[in-house]
Amino acid sequence: MAENSLKHRFLQGDALKALDKVDNNSCRLVITSPPYNIGKEYERDRRRSLEEYVEWLKPIVEKACKKVADDGHLCWQVGNYVNNGEVFPLDYYFYQMITAQGFRLRNRIIWHFNFGLHATKRFSGRYETLLWFTRSEKYHFNLESVRIPQLYPGKRHSKGRAGKAGLPSGNPRGKNPSDFWVFDPEEALKNNAVWELPNVKANHPEKTFHPCQFPSELVERCLLALTEQGDTILDPFVGVGTTVLAAAKHSRSAIGIDQSEKYLKLARKRLSDLRAGRLITRPLGKPVRRPKAGERVATIPTEWKVAAE
Template sequence: MNNLSPDPAPQGTILTGDALQILNAVGNKSCSLLITSPPYNIGKIYEREKKRDINSYVDWVSPIFKLAIEKIADDGHLCLQVGAHLRNSEVFPLDYYFYKMLFDHGMKLRNRIIWRFNFGLNAKKRFSGRYETLLWFSKSENYKFNLDPVRIPQIYPGKRHSSKKPGKAGQPSGNPLGKNPSDFWEFSANEHFNTEPVWDIPNVKANHPEKTQHPCQFPVELAERCVLALTDPGDIILDPFAGVGTSVVAALKHDRNGIGIEIDEGYAQVGRERITLLRNGELNLRPIGKPVRLPRATEAVSTAPIEWKQLLTE
């Protein structure tokens, strides 16, 4: 296979096969961003034949990331979205294991970001999990970072420097383009998001407009914030565990090139279909920055059912 190299026109490619083999076709240092969400090894349909204990899982995934890191440019990044491996209700936080692995591979952690969502499986022997993490690494100290595309509205735009600040007394203290989201990004301008250090984005469940047959699909919005902040138009985005092509869709949406690798041909084909729909302006996506909808107090779903009231009074 010929080396996959940059192309002046945004394009999307999802290749089917084992990541360790296909990554060899990607040019070294050709990608500005590697963004992915690897299998969590929790028994999903695509994991059942190869479920591993946590140590075997780390041994399996480590060489894939070691090779994938060779494809990242010296000023590039790796963004990893992970949850937890579970065994008999015991939780093994994957970001803990991946941090050690990627640190040993020479990557430098810049942020650990919380992604919170409202819905998921309800646990019976522990509190129900409602967040996952996104680890942002750079490959070197000289890395690309575009702040302006991800600035958020100022909470106090009228705030001014105090009279004790020489040379700036009385001048506006904020940036007219918005504030730096520091170690969290506020996906909605609503005041609710101005007070909490989390990314509050709906996960892709039954009624989500991006839902496909993939059981662990992450939203395009999660990937496109990384794409906007860490890459420029025309850059290559790489995902060695592409699933249904979410990272590639995010890349194409913002005029970047996308390379996805997916071992399951069924999921890869869905990803290709999504790319075609995006190019035709027909892909149904949740708008970036759209506030999470909360039910009104007058809606039926906000009212305790009569059956509960009867049980609580008995």
Template sequence: MEKIPNIYNSFQVDARIVVTADDTLNACQKLPDNTFSLIVSSPPYNIGKIYEKETSLQEYLQWQETIIAQLVRIMQKTGSLCWQVGNHINNREVFPLDIYFYPIFKKMGLKLRNRIVWHFGHGLHASYRFSGRYETLLWFTKSDDYIFNLDDVRVPSKYPGKRYYKGDKRGMPSGNPLGKNPSDFWNIITEEFELGIIDIPNVKSNHPEKTCHPCQFPIELIERCVLAFTNEHGWIIDPFCGVGSALIAAVKHNRKAMGIDRDTEYCKIATQRLNSYYGGTLKMRPIGKEIYKPTGKERVSQIPIEWSD
């Protein structure tokens, strides 16, 4: 595995991070079996973004299946695969991609551990249906023996002083001193005590991590996957890495990572962001930071005078 930096070095940052501008399938075919402890990505949704060519849904899924086969091959036995997807839209009809991807992963022997809902406050506005405000992250493992560091991602308990009221443990604390399981619904950090959900805002124009990429991963979204599904010094790969958010999440927590993207400009930006991270100048939203809530005093949060009676 240490030979990977020698395979692609045009955008190499250091021995721990490799970014390559290449076709995903072509790049993955060059990689050795049983290598990566985590494969995490958000593939193109086949909706006509500037970095993709829209095709029929069937053609899109067939293309994705050839890539997924390679990803399963290079994933370690104890590894995980996290596939974050939204919806494909055609003639105003919604096709939920996680439903279409599920049988592909199952056919290749992977086992679904969670269907995680990522909810965000601002998303795609719509006129002929309700506006989209969530996407899904499918977490698969290759075997029943997989890495899962729950203690590394626990969140504060609502009632840490709760105790068992019967049985052999009566009177003893019933919770975990490190906190509770964060659940499979990631929404609002400030409501963690009440609902057990975490808010991870998507990357829009005022987000500190925003680049020119139209569908950029927030680093915070990947950090929980990195902490829970890998150990230190493990290798992570994002086969559609865009501007490198998953790679930053990896190096931030002392992991090694490889990113693949066919867009040379995005790969250059990913490398620049990694260099900025090493230099201490990269703007990032801290994991767990409270979501901004309007006070009502801001002009944009007030009702326009034109709407008044």
């Protein structure tokens, strides 16, 4: 797919209004992570109650669903809303909104990570969810592009399997990834080969000044499995452009919408840097680094030792 045949557009404005500039049934994939209503910098002037938040997003969801092609997909990634210590799983509300538009849920993917906000009166939240919907029973799914190595390649069928006894039980091309994407390389190695996916924090190579950035790898995996080269991808809450960059990286067209001029200015620069070969992104499938014994970050602080005595 020639680069000059692809289109990468950024639209500034309110998502509900800007979506009118996108043709209905024109996108093979709509993927986004909307504001969670938890007080980030882009929410502080419009903090809503849970009921207000749901009502605000309903018409945006309805309009976004109309942009999905008949054989297309919608991936909606969210966390939890917490009010006075009570947790409200946002995917519950979005599931209702999206299925009301006739979409079918194919996977509820759990994205687990080790770093996040700490809690003192409940367990610290360390996961978010990605809901993958299709518009119909006719949809594209390219498993070959996202297979992972077999954990037990030497495993064979038991004697009770007629015609297969003693033969290798796994697929030589690799296994189908689970719907649990985890930031825990030891667990992935020893128990369950799943996708490792760290969140974008201070030392992540993709980190910008955006306070709630989701990783390119999350978008890339959905994009590779659910679309083909030349398809159009839409993100109605694109932030600093991660979805558009992932699309450009894999020869897809993309449309990104955001109300922030500051974020879109950086998104355009990142796209320019990607095209020029200057943008650093985390390689797809790269193992997560664990600190070695003796490193400062892996050493118990002296203060802790003194306090325990």
